[in-house]
Amino acid sequence: MKIFIRKISFVLLSFLLITSACETEESITITSPDPAFVLQEPAISNIFLNFSLPTNAAFTISWNDEITGSSSYDIEMSTDDAFTNPLTLGTSSSNSFSMSVADFNDAIRNTGATTFVDIAVYMRIVGGNETSNSILYLVTTYPTDAPATTSPVNGDSFTLSIATVDDVAMTINWSDPVVSSLLGINVEATIEASIAGTSFASTSPLGMVTNGETLSVTHSELNAIALGLGIPHSTAGDIDIRIVAKNTNANGDTLTRTSSTTTVSVTPYNVSFPFIYLVGDATTPG
Numbered sequence: 001m002k003i004f005i006r007k008i009s010f011v012l013l014s015f016l017l018i019t020s021a022c023e024t025e026e027s028i029t030i031t032s033p034d035p036a037f038v039l040q041e042p043a044i045s046n047i048f049l050n051f052s053l054p055t056n057a058a059f060t061i062s063w064n065d066e067i068t069g070s071s072s073y074d075i076e077m078s079t080d081d082a083f084t085n086p087l088t089l090g091t092s093s094s095n096s097f098s099m100s101v102a103d104f105n106d107a108i109r110n111t112g113a114t115t116f117v118d119i120a121v122y123m124r125i126v127g128g129n130e131t132s133n134s135i136l137y138l139v140t141t142y143p144t145d146a147p148a149t150t151s152p153v154n155g156d157s158f159t160l161s162i163a164t165v166d167d168v169a170m171t172i173n174w175s176d177p178v179v180s181s182l183l184g185i186n187v188e189a190t191i192e193a194s195i196a197g198t199s200f201a202s203t204s205p206l207g208m209v210t211n212g213e214t215l216s217v218t219h220s221e222l223n224a225i226a227l228g229l230g231i232p233h234s235t236a237g238d239i240d241i242r243i244v245a246k247n248t249n250a251n252g253d254t255l256t257r258t259s260s261t262t263t264v265s266v267t268p269y270n271v272s273f274p275f276i277y278l279v280g281d282a283t284t285p286g
Contacts, residue, residue, distance in 0.1 A: 035066035039125050039132040047104075051142040052253035054102035062096040063125050063132055070127035073097075078122045079111050081134060087111065089123075105141050116141050117182045140183075146257040147176040147189065147213075147243040157236065157265035158222065165220040172206065172215045174243050174259060179211055189245045191215050195229050196238035196263050204228055206241070219269075226268040233270040238263055 040062050047059055061075070075097045076086040089099060089107060099107075113119050118138045125132040151173045158170050178187050191206040204225050207215045217225075231237030243259040 037063070037065050037067050037125075037127065037130050037132050039063040039123070039135055041135055042137065045135075045137055047137050047139045049101050049105045049139065049141050050249070051101075051105075051255045052249060052251060054100065056101050057098045058101045058104035059137065060096060060098040061123060061135070065095060065127055068127035068130045070130075072127075074126040076124050076126060077107065079113065079120060081122050081136075083122065083124065083134070086124075104139075106144065108139060108141050109144055113141070114177075115182065116143065116178075142255065143178045143181075143183075143247070143257060145177060147174045147245050147259045149174045149241070149243060149259050149262050152241070152262060152264050154263050155265075157267070159236075159267040160219045160223045160226070160269050162219075162269045162271070165223075166218055168216045169219040169222045170217045170264075172217070172241065172243075174213050176213055176243075176245055178245070178247060179213055183247075185247045185249070187211055187245050187247050189213075189243050192242050192244060193225050193229065194240045195231075196240045198240075200240065200242065202229075222266060223268045223271070226266045227271070231266060231268055233268050236265045236267045238265055 042059070042061070049058060050056070063073075065073075071093060073092050073095075075089045075092065076083065077089050078084065078086045087107060087110075089104075090097060108119055108121060117140050119141060121137045121139050122134045123137070124134040149172065152170060160169055172191055174189070176187060176189070178185070187210070189209045189212070191208070192200060192203040193206050194200040194203045206217050206221070206225060209215050226237065226239065227233065229237075229239060231239070240261045240263050242261050245257045245259075246254050248254045
């Protein structure tokens with residue numbers, strides 16, 4: 001009897017629980033996400049621009065647009081996340097955009113970035129009156145600015161003397177941002193001289209410097225250069241001077257940057273000596 005009563009009680013309790021559950025059942029509503037205009041986050045956020053592959057794609061970005069209905073998009077770049085001074089990299093009629101290594105490097109260098117490594121670059125897409133989210137790249141660029149000669153300056157003149165052959169006649173100084181950068185590459189600078197106005201058709205090296213920004217030339221060294229270029233002794237002649245800087249990457253590819261021309265006047269001395277004749281009984285011929 002007790003077992004029978006317990007079974008009846010269990011059935012009644014189960015019925016009450018089921019009834020209660022049915023009374024409190026809530027309806028489930030399935031919602032769809034709101035339409036969005038989203039620039040996809042990059043899988044790799046670090047970009048190394050290789051000067052030996054200038055036409056390769058530096059990056060490719062893509063986005064989803066469910067709200068603007070635009071047929072043309074502007075791709076904007078900024079060096080700060082507030083896009084204080086945005087730069088338009090280009091336009092696209094599709095939902096993706098690519099840019100070459102050379103063009104992207106130029107765009108970043110034109111922002112006035114003072115370093116070459118880990119430059120923060122923010123991008124966003126503008127379609128109609130709507131703007132997407134922004135994404136961040138850290139970019140390593142390569143140098144494009146040429147060395148800038150600081151001395152001598154155009155119009156300087158140098159008169160050379162045989163009495164001071166080992167003294168410094170001229171010091172060439174220049175500035176090269178790569179030398180003091182964090183790129184960790186060697187910069188080999190060759191200082192070239194040529195007859196003024198010949199566009200360096202024929203050059204003579206004044207010297208070579210590695211990872212430096214100055215070169216001193218003695219009277220004898222500069223005299224030899226001037227005479228070798230065809231300037232007559234004791235006559236002032238104009239020569240052009242330029243800095244040719246080369247940096248080489250791990251693959252052996254070389255990037256050359258050439259400074260503007262500086263024109264100076266040089267007056268060399270005579271290195272030919274006259275023959276001396278001895279006449280008299282004390283000489284061998286008598």
